[in-house]
Amino acid sequence: MGIAVTGNVGSDKLIISAALTGSWPTKARNPAVPITEEEIAAAALECRQAGAAIVHIHVRNDQGRVTCDPARYARVRALVEAHGSDLIVNMSTGGGAGQTTDEQRMGPVGLSPEIASFDCGSLNFGPTVFVNSPSFLDELAARMQRHGVLPEIECFEPGHVANALRLIEEDKLKPPFWFQFVLGVRGGAPGTVKQLVHLIDMLPPAAIWSVCGIGRAQLPLGVTAIAMGGHVRTGLEDNLYYRKGELVTSNAQLVARLVRIAGELGRPVATPAEARAILGLQPRPAAT
Ligand code: ZN
Numbered sequence: 001m002g003i004a005v006t007g008n009v010g011s012d013k014l015i016i017s018a019a020l021t022g023s024w025p026t027k028a029r030n031p032a033v034p035i036t037e038e039e040i041a042a043a044a045l046e047c048r049q050a051g052a053a054i055v056h057i058h059v060r061n062d063q064g065r066v067t068c069d070p071a072r073y074a075r076v077r078a079l080v081e082a083h084g085s086d087l088i089v090n091m092s093t094g095g096g097a098g099q100t101t102d103e104q105r106m107g108p109v110g111l112s113p114e115i116a117s118f119d120c121g122s123l124n125f126g127p128t129v130f131v132n133s134p135s136f137l138d139e140l141a142a143r144m145q146r147h148g149v150l151p152e153i154e155c156f157e158p159g160h161v162a163n164a165l166r167l168i169e170e171d172k173l174k175p176p177f178w179f180q181f182v183l184g185v186r187g188g189a190p191g192t193v194k195q196l197v198h199l200i201d202m203l204p205p206a207a208i209w210s211v212c213g214i215g216r217a218q219l220p221l222g223v224t225a226i227a228m229g230g231h232v233r234t235g236l237e238d239n240l241y242y243r244k245g246e247l248v249t250s251n252a253q254l255v256a257r258l259v260r261i262a263g264e265l266g267r268p269v270a271t272p273a274e275a276r277a278i279l280g281l282q283p284r285p286a287a288t
Contacts, residue, residue, distance in 0.1 A: 012267065020251050021237055030247050045083055054088040077091075090114070110143075161203065208231070239254070
């Protein structure tokens with residue numbers, strides 16, 4: 001057992017999630033953002049090579065805009081599996097604030113992905129409002145359970161952890177509890193170490209946590225999580241720059257940097273099989 005943090009199960013092995021596309025980034029802002037299913041699957045495979053165990057995916061329509069079309073989600077997963085990859089595919093249920101209905105957002109859950117995002121509360125999100133009402137969360141939790149999906153409990157601020165604790169108390173979320181702190185969204189908690197520590201302090205016993213910092217918070221929060229025994233998400237969904245003034249050239253570039261840093265900090269990177277064991281997911285056949 002490595003570094004443990006109060007209220008958290010520490011792990012030597014580091015789970016790296018790569019959030020490849022998101023709902024909003026465009027090729028106009030960074031040409032490396034994968035948009036088509038083929039591009040997303042290719043980016044996923046590169047990230048696996050670089051050290052990611054999980055890819056968190058969104059899909060886009062032919063105009064490059066956010067959609068929740070289950071057929072497109074299924075195609076990305078099928079392309080990844082067609083290469084014999086053992087990657088864990090985490091499908092977003094985030095949709096696009098104001099662009100997609102609650103029902104559309106739940107579409108990918110019917111595909112029984114191993115993990116799907118569970119945005120555990122509402123918040124201002126840039127210029128709009130990202131609505132995750134209590135009734136939506138109840139329904140999403142029920143459907144995920146029915147389809148054998150592990151919810152990735154995304155918390156953008158401390159109130160979202162409080163929502164999760166309530167859902168746990170009501171037995172609507174069941175262990176294992178896999179939390180993703182999303183910090184630095186305009187409208188959510190700032191991307192600071194102080195916020196991260198506070199959120200970790202709120203976690204229920206035996207929770208497993210990861211953090212993604214948005215924009216310039218991505219690297220410092222990622223490194224902090226590695227040092228604290230947590231897990232980390234990176235990728236172009238959250239940040240388009242490798243460093244100030246220099247665009248990221250691929251999702252894998254960001255994964256590779258974390259792998260190097262984790263090596264220095266004594267956190268070997270979890271394979272997908274090891275990540276499944278940590279997260280209580282069913283084992284899958286080894287990659288060919
Ligand atoms: Zn996402």
